[in-house]
Amino acid sequence: MNKDFGKLIESWIELQKSNRRDLENDENFWAYEEINSLTKTFPLYVLDFIEAACKVTNDDKILASLAAGPLEDLLVKNGNVVITEIERRFIKDAKLKKVLASVWENDIDAKVWDRVRVVVGSTPSL
Numbered sequence: 001m002n003k004d005f006g007k008l009i010e011s012w013i014e015l016q017k018s019n020r021r022d023l024e025n026d027e028n029f030w031a032y033e034e035i036n037s038l039t040k041t042f043p044l045y046v047l048d049f050i051e052a053a054c055k056v057t058n059d060d061k062i063l064a065s066l067a068a069g070p071l072e073d074l075l076v077k078n079g080n081v082v083i084t085e086i087e088r089r090f091i092k093d094a095k096l097k098k099v100l101a102s103v104w105e106n107d108i109d110a111k112v113w114d115r116v117r118v119v120v121g122s123t124p125s126l
Helices: 005-017 029-041 043-055 060-090 094-101 110-120
Strands: none
Touching: 005 029, 005 043, 005 060, 029 043, 029 060, 043 060, 043 094, 060 094, 060 110, 094 110
């Protein structure tokens, strides 16, 4: 958690907008690496990141990237740790629910996935 939170969000979003084929050479690649490493060790920080990033963009491509990247990874690696907080935060927020609806089941624990589906309900994916 070296860089400030706002810079992390800004850089991660800019990386998603990049048209480079070699993203690992993009100046904002550090943000991907930071979130990726924090997903396992500081899951609630990553959940805060996802929620904050959702608040600063309405770009469906960025929101879909949050779903397929950090949120799905978080649910796979630490779903049991964050699911109660996801239920609390996402149930009241249509945009967050839409992002959650766009996550694929992947290797998410079955009990966590069942709870995700309850939160999502009939919300369409991105």
